[in-house]
Amino acid sequence: MFAILRPAVVLTLLLSALLGLVYPLAVTGLAQTVFPTAANGSLVTKRDTVVGSSLIGQEFTAARYFHSRPSATSAPDPDDATKTVDAPYNAANSSGSNLGPTSEKLIAAIKERASGFETRPVPADLVTASASGLDPHISPAAALIQVPRVASARGIPEAEIAALVTRSIEGRTFGILGEPRVNVLELNLALDANY
Known part of the structure; x- marks a missing residue:
């Protein structure tokens, strides 16, 4: 043995x-x-203070900032551990909503999110959450549709804000993978730095 x-x-x-x-x-x-x-989390700093990661989205709600894609992440309810509450961009609980295309709850959420925009059609990434709920990017179209609101809130000509968005567009990875995109955190930091 x-x-x-x-x-x-x-x-x-x-x-x-x-x-x-x-x-x-x-x-x-x-x-x-x-x-x-990348090995240290792709941390983004502002005046030697970490303000986020370029890999994880953040919630921006003020009119003077570009808004991120909706997030469907949740967290345990502090009052009842058997339930959950919405907790946007909760990296500890990355998930989508799992609502199907015929879900009335999803349809109502999309209509509510789209009602905040005067221009139609609204890019899909501004009214639907990503599969992870943590997506830090939006499409260039989703950024450009927000230019009038951001310009108005900051009192800056729309052309200047649109030019900043254009400069912030990241191309496809290796020139062929994915779609052009805009990192919302980095765009908002550039907005604060320039205006």
């Missing part, structure tokens, strides 16, 4: 050390060397 048990214990200890210690340290070291910003 000891002849069978000894190799099993040695192999378990060896693999635990290799896969539980050596491999994670090697990958972490490589990431810190090659991609230090």
Whole structure:
């Protein structure tokens, strides 16, 4: 029996050390060397203060800022742990709403969100939540439709705000993957820095 048990214990200890210690340290070291910003959460700072991450959306509600895509994330209800409450951009509970296209609740939410815009049609990413509920980007069309509100709230000509949006558009990854997009946090920081 000891002849069978000894190799099993040695192999378990060896693999635990290799896969539980050596491999994670090697990958972490490589990431810190090659991609230090991404490895540390892609944090965004303003005057040496961390204000967010370029990978996780934030809720902006003031008229003077560009608004992010709706978020369907939730958190435990502080009054009743068996229930949840809306908690937009809660990275600890990334999820979509799981409401189907015929859901009356989803249709009502889309109509309510669209009612805040004078221009039609409203880009889909301003009235529907992403699958993760944490999307930090909106489409260029979703940013441009918000220009009149932001310009009016800040007292700045629409052309200047539209030019800032155009400069903030990120192209496709490697020129072929994904769609052009605008990072809302970075756009709002550029807005504050310029105006």
